[in-house]
Amino acid sequence: xxxxxxxxQALSIQEGENATMNCSYKTSINNLQWYRQNSGRGLVHLILxxxxxxxxxxxxxxxxxxxxxxxxSLLITAxxxxxxASYFCATAHFSGGYNKLIFGAGTxxxxxx
Amino acid sequence: EAGVTQFPSHSVIExxxxxxxxCDPISGHDNLYWYRRVMGKEIKFLLHFVKESKQDESGMxxxxxxxxxxxxxxxTLKVQPAELEDSGVYFCAxxxxxxxxxxxxxxxxxxxxxxx
Numbered sequence: 001x002x003x004x005x006x007x008x009q010a011l012s013i014q015e016g017e018n019a020t021m022n023c024s025y026k027t028s029i030n031n032l033q034w035y036r037q038n039s040g041r042g043l044v045h046l047i048l049x050x051x052x053x054x055x056x057x058x059x060x061x062x063x064x065x066x067x068x069x070x071x072x073s074l075l076i077t078a079x080x081x082x083x084x085a086s087y088f089c090a091t092a093h094f095s096g097g098y099n100k101l102i103f104g105a106g107t108x109x110x111x112x113x
Numbered sequence: 114e115a116g117v118t119q120f121p122s123h124s125v126i127e128x129x130x131x132x133x134x135x136c137d138p139i140s141g142h143d144n145l146y147w148y149r150r151v152m153g154k155e156i157k158f159l160l161h162f163v164k165e166s167k168q169d170e171s172g173m174x175x176x177x178x179x180x181x182x183x184x185x186x187x188x189t190l191k192v193q194p195a196e197l198e199d200s201g202v203y204f205c206a207x208x209x210x211x212x213x214x215x216x217x218x219x220x221x222x223x224x225x226x227x228x229x
Binding site: 033035040041042043044045048088090096098100101102103104105106 | 117119144146148153154155156157158161163168169204206217218219220221222223
C-alpha cells in the first residue's frame with residue numbers, strides 16, 4: 001500500500017501568510033522529499049531531507065522530519081500567489097541497491113492575492 | 114540540459130483501444146520510473162528501469178500494461194486494451210543515483226490519458 005499521507009488535503013491562505021503542510025508515513029525511510037506540481041505541469045523537486053536530519057531550509061521553504069513520529073512538515077513562509085500548486089511528499093526506501101519513491105495524495109494549496 | 118520529455122501530453126481514446134506513451138529521460142540517467150495519478154488520488158509507482166532492465170515492476174496494475182526500454186534510452190508504456198479506470202496522468206521520471214543518496218527525481222510534464 002502507498003504511504004506518505006499529506007494533510008490537509010486542501011489549504012487556502014492569503015498572500016504573505018505562512019502555509020504548513022504535514023506528511024505522515026508508515027515504514028522506515030532513507031530520505032523524504034517534497035515536490036510541487038503546478039496545474040497541468042510536471043512534478044518539480046523542492047527539497048530532500050535525509051533520515052538523519054531533523055530540519056532543512058531552502059529559500060522560503062523549511063522542512064522538518066521526526067522519524068520517531070514518522071512525520072514531516074513543509075513550511076512555506078511569506079506565501080505568494082505563484083506558490084499556488086499541489087504539494088506532495090515522497091518517501092524513499094532503499095532496497096536492493098536502489099531507492100523507491102512512494103508518494104502521497106498531495107495537498108492543494110491556494111494562495112489568494 | 115534537456116529535461117524529461119513525455120509524449121503525447123494529452124490522449125483521448127475509446128475503451129478497448131491501444132495507447133502508447135513515450136518518455137525520454139535525461140541523457141545519461143540510468144534510472145527511469147513510471148508513475149500514475151488517478152482521479153486526484155496519490156501518485157502511484159508503476160515500475161522502475163535500470164538501463165534496459167526492469168528493476169521493479171510491482172506497481173504495474175495488470176497485464177494490459179506493458180513497459181519497454183529498448184537500448185536503455187527512451188521508454189514506452191503501452192496500454193492494451195484500455196479501460197475506463199486507466200484514465201489519469203502518467204508521469205515519467207529519471208534519476209542518477211549515487212549509492213543510497215537520491216538527489217531527487219526529475220519528472221516530465223506527464224501524459225493525461227482519458228479513456229471514454
